[in-house]
Amino acid sequence: xxxxxxxxxxxxxxxxxxxxxxxxxxxxxxxxxxxxxxxxxxxxxxxxxxxxxxxxxxxxxxxxxxxxxxxxxxxxxxxxxxxxxxxxxxxxxxxxxxxxxxxxxxxxxxxxxx
Amino acid sequence: xxxxxxxxxxxxxxxxxxxxxxxxxxxxxxxxxxxxxxxxxxxxxxxxxxxxxxxxxxxxxxxxxxxxxxxxxxxxxxxxxxxxxxxxxxxxxxxxxxxxxxxxxxxxxxxxxxxxxxxxxxxxxxxxxxxxxxxxxxxxxxxxxxxxxxxxxxxxxxxxxxxx
Numbered sequence: 460x461x462x463x464x465x466x467x468x469x470x471x472x473x474x475x476x477x478x479x480x481x482x483x484x485x486x487x488x489x490x491x492x493x494x495x496x497x498x499x500x501x502x503x504x505x506x507x508x509x510x511x512x513x514x515x516x517x518x519x520x521x522x523x524x525x526x527x528x529x530x531x532x533x534x535x536x537x538x539x540x541x542x543x544x545x546x547x548x549x550x551x552x553x554x555x556x557x558x559x560x561x562x563x564x565x566x567x568x569x570x571x572x573x
Numbered sequence: 574x575x576x577x578x579x580x581x582x583x584x585x586x587x588x589x590x591x592x593x594x595x596x597x598x599x600x601x602x603x604x605x606x607x608x609x610x611x612x613x614x615x616x617x618x619x620x621x622x623x624x625x626x627x628x629x630x631x632x633x634x635x636x637x638x639x640x641x642x643x644x645x646x647x648x649x650x651x652x653x654x655x656x657x658x659x660x661x662x663x664x665x666x667x668x669x670x671x672x673x674x675x676x677x678x679x680x681x682x683x684x685x686x687x688x689x690x691x692x693x694x695x696x697x698x699x700x701x702x703x704x705x706x707x708x709x710x711x712x713x714x715x716x717x718x719x720x721x722x723x724x725x726x727x728x729x730x731x732x733x734x735x736x737x
Contacts, residue, residue, distance in 0.1 A: 545581060547713065548581040548588050549581075550713045551588055551701070551713055552579050552581065552588055554617075555576070555588070555590045555592075555699065555701075556575075556576050556590075557617060558614055558615065559575040559576050559594075559697075560575055561613070561614035562575075562592070562594060562601070562614050562697075563595075564614075565610070565613055565614060566594055566595065566596040566601075569596065569600070
């Protein structure tokens with residue numbers, strides 16, 4: 460399996476974005492519909508500018524989209540970005556299914572020994 | 574079926590997998606505690622794992638490499654953070670360079686293993702958490718036996734043919 464470099468950069472952004480608890484919380488809050496940046500800022504003990512920076516990181520990672528609505532910016536979850544994270548977890552899960560299968564094999568050999 | 578459930582959390586980059594085996598807790602614990610037995614199942618046949626150091630005590634480190642089909646060696650490290658024999662194990666893991674030194678920028682993953690006696694056998698729960706994209710991508714690269722579709726087919730076949 461060759462890791463495509465472009466894909467890797469994209470994934471880096473994705474996972475850096477997820478590495479922060481506030482950003483994960485933002486994604487959760489906007490996943491049921493759009494929220495303005497000021498609406499989001501009300502939920503956190505940090506400045507509007509700090510929340511705006513978190514939104515910008517999520518935007519670059521492709522996890523949220525920003526849409527201008529009059530004076531406000533509406534932040535929405537980007538399902539494609541979330542799907543990619545899930546896709547990686549699927550692959551990792553398959554590895555563990557294989558490992559569990561090999562463990563079962565070893566335990567079965569135990570039984571077959573006289 | 575060996576694997577009975579799995580729970581993914583894409584937002585927290587974590588995966589919890591639960592599997593049941595028809596053997597006692599002590600026996601399944603050996604598969605983690607003894608590096609020679611661990612090598613038999615950690616890597617797929619195409620990327621077998623070799624543990625060079627295995628200091629199985631809290632704070633102790635393990636180092637290993639996995640050898641790919643073309644002879645490429647991918648190195649990694651573990652640090653045991655908690656050991657409660659015979660049913661609880663926690664460790665941190667990451668990648669290492671050719672000299673076995675941790676590659677810090679790849680991030681540190683965490684894994685917590687618990688074993689429970691179900692009466693009929695052992696329930697094993699493994700909770701993994703990742704920190705970076707590269708780390709997860711490379712873990713997948715090293716751990717994956719075949720392309721996804723083929724791999725899933727193989728697992729189905731293994732599970733179908735196996736009393737557990």
